[in-house]
Amino acid sequence: MLADTHERALPDHSGQSNEDYLVYLKHMALYAFVASRVAGKRVLDLGCGEGYGTESLSQVAQFVVAADYSLDAVTHARKKYARANTAFVVCDAQHLPFADSCFQAITTFEVIEHIPDVRGYLEQIKRVCVKPGTIFVSTPNKLLRLLPFQKPWNRFHLREYDARGLMQAMSRVFQRVTMLGVTAIPQVLEIEKRRVKQNPLIAYPRMLAHIVLPSRIYDRLRAIRPGTKEPVSQKTSSQDVGQYSINDFMVSEKNLSECINLVAIVEL
Numbered sequence: 001m002l003a004d005t006h007e008r009a010l011p012d013h014s015g016q017s018n019e020d021y022l023v024y025l026k027h028m029a030l031y032a033f034v035a036s037r038v039a040g041k042r043v044l045d046l047g048c049g050e051g052y053g054t055e056s057l058s059q060v061a062q063f064v065v066a067a068d069y070s071l072d073a074v075t076h077a078r079k080k081y082a083r084a085n086t087a088f089v090v091c092d093a094q095h096l097p098f099a100d101s102c103f104q105a106i107t108t109f110e111v112i113e114h115i116p117d118v119r120g121y122l123e124q125i126k127r128v129c130v131k132p133g134t135i136f137v138s139t140p141n142k143l144l145r146l147l148p149f150q151k152p153w154n155r156f157h158l159r160e161y162d163a164r165g166l167m168q169a170m171s172r173v174f175q176r177v178t179m180l181g182v183t184a185i186p187q188v189l190e191i192e193k194r195r196v197k198q199n200p201l202i203a204y205p206r207m208l209a210h211i212v213l214p215s216r217i218y219d220r221l222r223a224i225r226p227g228t229k230e231p232v233s234q235k236t237s238s239q240d241v242g243q244y245s246i247n248d249f250m251v252s253e254k255n256l257s258e259c260i261n262l263v264a265i266v267e268l
Contacts, residue, residue, distance in 0.1 A: 011050065011052045019191055019194075019195040022191060023192075025245065025246050025248070025249065026182060026184070026192075026249055027052075027109065027110075028052065029246035029247075029249035029251075030109060030249075030251070030261065030263070031053040031056040031109075032056065033251045034057070035059075036060070037105070037134060038057060038104075038105040038134070040062050041103075041105045042062055043064045043104070043105045043106070043107065044067060044105075044128065044129075045066045045067065046067050046068075046107070046108040046111060047067070047093065047109060047110065047114075048066035048068045048074070049068060049070075049077075050073065050077060050080075051073070051076065055081040055083075055086075057107065058081070058086045062085065063086070064087075065086075065088075065089055065098075066087070066088045067090070067093075068090065068091075069090070069093065070090075074088050074089065093115060094115060096125075098128045099128070101127075101128065101129065101130045102130070103133065104129070104130050104133050105129075105136070106128070108125065108135070109138040110138060110139060111137075112137055112139050112169070113139050113157045113160055114156060115158070116158060118169055119172055119173060122172070125137075126268070129268055132267065134265065134267055134268070136264075136265055137166075138261045138262065138263045138264075139160070139166060140262075141162065141256070141261060141262050142160035143258075144192070144193065144196060144258065144260060145160065146198070147198050147204070149207075150198065150204070151207055162256075162257070166262050166264055170264045170266065174268075176268075178253075178266075178267075179262065180251050180252060180256075180262075180264075180265065181252060181258075181259025181260070181261065182249060182261040183249070183250055184249045185248045251263060
């Protein structure tokens with residue numbers, strides 16, 4: 001099984017918290033939202049991770065290329081989800097190894113927050129997508145996760161976006177962008193809010209230390225106290241997630257400040 005870095009959403013519920021499994025259901029709900037829009041098309045799933053999303057798309061698409069920066073992730077996905085209409089590629093999202101205009105649709109979920117050169121990444125996506133074609137970009141909503149002026153507590157994230165920031169980034173490369181958000185029924189939304197809630201008395205001093213201290217000293221302090229590597233609240237929910245499904249998540253244009261994930265849809 002693919003190692004759990006606590007960054008990828010994984011389909012196996014065993015060993016995970018209820019909150020983490022709901023993150024997986026959120027991802028599957030987003031892939032289900034996209035599936036009907038990519039039926040019969042050549043699709044690039046950029047940042048495929050474990051591969052469950054690629055598997056979902058492959059059931060309706062003509063052909064799917066699953067791509068990820070991680071060799072371990074791609075190897076795992078190929079072994080678990082190989083199908084006649086699916087290929088697996090290790091690549092850098094900022095330098096895609098594909099010909100111009102070779103995909104009719106592109107899904108790239110929770111990737112943009114990891115990318116050093118965001119414009120280069122978006123330009124590459126634009127280059128490999130046909131016209132007309134559709135691009136789906138999702139990222140966590142920082143208004144739900146971060147305090148004002150707080151840097152991402154997720155050590156894998158270089159930045160996080162609100163709806164305005166994501167629209168600005170997308171509009172530098174694309175002309176036609178629609179902004180939507182992934183939300184959920186009140187019970188699930190409350191669990192997600194608890195999962196990412198920050199304590200200002202802890203978060204701000206830690207952010208200040210990160211800014212003031214030399215990187216080697218800050219990293220050493222984090223290594224000494226492994227239990228505090230990420231300033232995320234304790235996962236206290238004991239509800240049985242078996243009562244929830246992807247049908248408890250919705251994609252909507254309303255209340256983007258309260259959504260779990262932002263979804264930018266580009267029509268070329």
